[in-house]
Amino acid sequence: MRTYKFENAYILDAYTLVGPLEHHGPLGLYYDYAIDDYYFGCKTFEEAEMKMMYTSIAKILEQNKIKKSDIDLFFAGDLNNQLAISSFNAMSFKFPYLGIYNACSTATEGLLLSALLTDSNRFEKIMVSSTSHNKVANKQFRYPNEYGGQKRLTQTTTVTGAFSVIVTNQETNIKISSATVGKVISYGIKDVNDMGSAMAPACKDTLITHLKELNLMPSHYDMIITGDLSAVGTQMFEHLLYEEEKVTLANHVDTGLMIFDVNKQDVQSGGSGPSCIGVVSFSMILKKLREAKLNKVLLIATGALFNPTSIAQKREIPCIAHAISLERVL
């Protein structure tokens, strides 16, 4: 059994930042802040990514009049080698720090860990942050940013974004009602340019486990929100659900397809990155939950757990998906 229900895990508040491309996307007006260009006033893209996470944390503390010392624990992760961005921010804020990494599933990993801990009442306020930056990810995983090569249609575009969420054991009107811990799944995909297809099996496995262990129908949720599958991954996810589980979802959306307009913006299959599901869920979805336009949502973030060496050595791409559910309580 890897699904947990919570009594004392609530969302206190969230803050989201995005880059220029996301700002011009369909959800442009929902984010708290949008940076004008990829440098955000810094000398390097890495510094810009650090500043984005820094800003999200500083603003959320300021807006809720919370002191740094009130934060009991800081879960943070990013795509940089050895979690550099998260670590430098942990140093800036001096929070008790636990760095986490699950690629694009880091957001829900952080949230479920926070919910498990606040539920015990031993922790009052836990900060969860994640970030990704298109230019930094390109440099680390793909090509230099000025490289003029053609992109594959199955590729996803790394989202430039940062978000911070404070999870608390004090009651608010948005509860983290349950979470399912993912298992690492692979159906043998080795193509690093098609991560959507690699991640779909893990997503299906976590969704079905969540529904079975809680004895729920998919329609229990107003929306089942997946992170980063994008165009190709969403289709593969739906194929798998139908072929293997005879399930068809009527309420499924994917943040990789919500954050960008795949028809008008040059993003190939859609968006991906640790911040993708975070910036969409904690801007637009959170707003709708607060306004009672949505009552219950399930967030399933999917991550591809490869590294450039494993790809060069022709290994498959192992993937994971963690799920958390958010519920409006009156």
Add this chain to the structure above:
Amino acid sequence: MIVDLFFAFLIAGTICVLAQLVFEFTTLTNGHITSLFVVLGAFLDTFGLYDKLIELSGGGAMICITSFGHSLIHAALEKTKEFGALGILTGMFDLTTAGISSVILFSFLAAIIFKPSKN
């Protein structure tokens, strides 16, 4: 002159089309494709075939990365006339010096002057 330009256009365009077809129908990366074409250029000049292509199209054949492979083997074989087998190693970079020196120099200068664009 017009005939020269026509063949330059045709040959360079054709080589690029071959590469684009490889890109579309395989999962080979740009690095694989350029390496493949360099080797192809070297192979074609083993028996002087690439020289014929250069006679026909001039700049068309010389601009492509295949000409890099051709220049390497061409210079290597030239030097063997003077030094025997050792010439393969001593002569290899004779024709490609301009390309390599300028690419490193101009890239270095560009790195000093420019930074990755902000958009």
Add this chain to the structure above:
Amino acid sequence: MDNNQYEQIRKKTIPKPKYLWNVTKAFFVGGLMGVIAELLIHFYANILDISLNQAVAPMIVTVIAITCILTGLGWFKKIGEFSGAGTLIPITGFANSVCSEAIEYRREGLITGIGSNIFKLAGSVLTYGIVSAAIFATIRYYFF
């Protein structure tokens, strides 16, 4: 479902590129590169009063210099995205791969940044060019 079946479904699901359009773009841009090269060769042969063969080297230097400037200005990546093999195969692709690495890693220092990373992409072109030229030259020299 086993891995093979999943791969079959994936192959049917992934979007098909616009093959004809991509190939056409590569042909015309690549052809244009050929024309520019030929014009430059004749230009240098005339003004420097050298043979056409000798004019190839200044042509290559010119094309590389222009590519590095375009890469630095941020224009080359848009051109490259458009023309694919049309700019990858001419010497512009080689120059862009080296130049873009140098520009990207400048902030990590002259030695550990630019120096260590400048040939990350183009290294395989040099390596296999030399290895294959050596092998083919040896075969030609000894057997023919």
